[in-house]
Amino acid sequence: MATPLTVAVQMDPLASINIAGDSSFALMLSAQARGHHLFHYLAEDLNYRDGRVWALAHPVTVQRQQGAHFTFGDPVRLDLGREADVVLMRQDPPFDLGYITATHLLERIADETLIVNDPSSVRNAPEKIFVLDYAHFMPPTLITRSLDEARAFLAEHGDIVIKPLHGNGGKAIFRVGADGANLSALIEVFNNTWREPHMVQAFLPAVAKGDKRIVLVDGEIAGAINRLPGEGEIRSNLAVGGSAEKTELTPREREICAALAPELKRRGLLFVGIDVIGGEWLTEINVTSPTGIVAIERFDGTDVAGMIWDAIEAKCTRA
Known part of the structure; x- marks a missing residue:
């Protein structure tokens, strides 16, 4: 059995999660079963003083009982560099200045404590930007704030x-057909809502057959599920009503994973979820707070949480 680790979990409030499908909770259950000591804190609880990064964190125990799924101890001032072996950075996006600031603070202790995923790499590899390094696997893609550019792209792809x-x-996520109805209004709303450019992609009819989530652990394939869109939807995310089913990987998907693996390992992106449509089109590389491990275990019986902890424990042992 591995030496017990002190694990600080930076995530959203535990009271708000659905334990039936929450990957962070599954990781906590797995860590606790291995004898590791868990602490929970919010990103907003991070502090810096006199060269140290610390959080007001609660010792926590967890159990599979929705509504009574966690018990907090009294909060303690936890020095994340000296007193934690591992920090799991698991808060959900938005990937805003608060998120980015948390990566800068955690980066200051990365030579003392294992951060999963590596904070500088998370900051420098946002889901829909990092994936551009692998454009040859992607559907036709435009990043823009320009209505004229979006119209030209629509005219080309229909x-x-x-x-x-x-x-x-x-x-x-919005679909715009060949008639361009509401395209100008949609770009106007997007431009008024977000200062950054937006992602425009050719619509892939194959999405009707699902959007595959493939989980990689330290660059190795851990498992996959196919997520099917709900009635009248193009979106297959489980969070918006999609459903999951068992799946197998295509040769093209294995080729994509093999192409990504060296860079994921180099960047310290230990737990990653990629999205592939139609067995061939890579759309996202999720590194901030990937999900899907509970559904994979349900359909395949694969202990992905255990694989993640095996990788973490190996890195802590080498350190």
């Missing part, structure tokens, strides 16, 4: 999808 560049969970 059917497009527009989504926020730093969105998550399937939120604010």
